[in-house]
Amino acid sequence: MNIHEYQAKEIFAKYGLPIPMGEVATTPDRAYSAARRIGGPVVVKAQVLVGGRGKAGGVKLAKTPEEAREKANAILGMTIKGITVKKVLVAPAVDIAREIYLGMVIDRAKKAVVMMASAAGGVDIEEVARETPEKIVRTTVDPTIGLRDYQARDVAYGLGLAGNQVKEFVQIAKGLYQAFMDNDASLAEVNPLVVAPDGKLLAIDAKMNLDDSGLFRHPGLDDLRDENEESADERDARAAGLNYIDLDGNIGCLVNGAGLAMATMDAVKLFGGEPANFLDIGGGARADKVATALRIILRDPSVKAVLVNIFGGITRVDEVARGVQIALEETGTKVPFVCRLVGTNEAEGRKMLAGANVAWAATLSEAAQLAARAVQTGRAEG
Template sequence: MDVHEYQAKELLAQFGVPVPKGAVAFSPDQAVYAATELGGWNWAVKAQIHAGARGKAGGIKLCKTYHEVREAAADLLGKRLVTIQTGPEGKPVQRVYIEVAEPFEREIYLGYVLDRKTERILVIASQRGGMEIEEIARTEPEAILQVVVEPAVGLQAFQARQLAFALGLNIKQVQRAVTAIMNAYRAFRDRDAIMLEINPLVVTKDDRVLALDAKMSFDDNALFRRHSVADMHDPSQQDPREAQAAEHNLNYIGLDGEIGCIVNGAGLAMATMDMIKHAGGSPANFLDVGGGASPERIATALKLVLSDAKVKAVLVNIFAGINRCDWVAKGVVQACQTVDVKVPLVVRLAGTNVEEGRKILADSGVEMITAETLAEAANKAVAACNAATQEPARARA
């Protein structure tokens, strides 16, 4: 789960990481009021979306008057901001963050990530923070510093000092940077984050160290014990289909293809998507209905997949291990009777009581295409999708 910049800064501040003064606003009037309450003569008005590279996309505006603050907020609120990380559809801006814009001398990159390969937390830093950090990482990998955290003891102060000196900071700056690095690590660890990026971590003229921007992602599986983090969830930043799937405990990720997939088991879902690509098609989604492929879950999954206007065919691929194919087949038939399926439906069952399950599908009277193997199902789904795509073209001709 991702959170907005202002929410990440609230969490960091709770752990003692210094952040500039700021306030969130949902309207231009609130933005002006926030600026008056914060004081100062320079403010940054920042669009709050779950994506980076906002500066390049015009999502951060520097203002010197209350009138400029109002104009900046009015320009950002209600629009869809498109950055290199959002894709062409962009993300809706429903709130802005008003922050006191303090002058600074240096930009540093600081990040924490859960490295699943080494099963360690990795601290990443660079002397050259800011909007070009991705390009720097690609062209000058030697400019990226890394510290591996030993889980038995956590990040140690000496590691943070080594990192701070390697970043070229002076003695006074090093002391403050060590505090920020250690406290940010505590925030990452104690809130079950999987990614924390402070870009940039700035050094001011009076040697203070501030987190000027922050992005955090959290482990969904730990949200049950992190209620304060779970409450920060913003459904407007999600694909609506993914938000709907989450409400029904379905694992769904929208893709750009034309063949909808309904599968039980993450591994089988990945294999199904691979077979569709191998057969010359393109999957429209990843959808794992889990072990209990009940009629209700199948019906919900069908509605979810069919809500995507790009879907031209649906492939249901169920392997019954703990479940039974006859029970699953009844669920598929009931789901098809409650959901108006207007595209070709390919169903492949395998596992316990598979023959009984196939007989139920054959005797159901529901129009569907059956297959015995995954390769056969993928080929039939691609063929049905191609035929459905060509029919409108022939009708127009």
């Protein structure tokens, strides 16, 4: 789960990071009053959960409250990478002498949290990693002892900080690490961490991604979820315990297992079709879950065929078939189905769907080809 800049800033501030706090506004008038309260020049920043806000025109400087209203008016309602901006953060503008990148991530290979910093702040760390990897300073945290001062000092010296800045940096790094650990984060980032003209360090941007698997032990964090991060279909699917992601194509996919679900999408594409979604119904799914999944798939009008690919083990084929049957009867859909059902109670499953608008396939590649053809003809033939 990703959270907004303003939410991450609130968390980081609790850990002592020096953050010029702003206010969130949902209308231009509120942006105006926020700017008045803050006083002086402000930055109006779109709160969307996608990168590249600045390049898309979602971050603007405003010298007066009137200007803040204008900028907020331009930014609210604009679309950045398909997401409509509904909130802006109005934050004090800060003079910048230098920009630094500071982030905590999980290093899968080292099986540890790694702190990364770069003297090239303000740019994507991925870009720095690609173009000038020598500018990145890293330190790996041993989970048994945590992030220590000396490690943070080494990184500070590596960034060319000196004197009191080193002390400030150590406090910031340790605060960020603690915020990461306490909240089960998968990423915590300050980009940029700026050196102001008076030499002080200030965190003027914040980003935090949370480990979905850790949310159960932080009940408060789930309230930070932005409903706009997911589509209505994705939200309903999550509520039903389904792994579902919307895509742009026209072949709905219903599969058991995440790997097989991805491979099914890939096969659809390989044989000339376009997947409409990723869907993993999980192991041992019952008929009602399958029916719910199909209801979600079928309410997308662009879906012209549905491919059901089940390799049954714990998942029983007859249960899946019963779910398909329920969804077919309930929705009265004319969309052709292609089914590839292998495994436990396979014959019973097939019998249940006899006479329906269903084509049968023995293998995944055959199913993908039949689904692509069904989109063309509008009929299930196999």
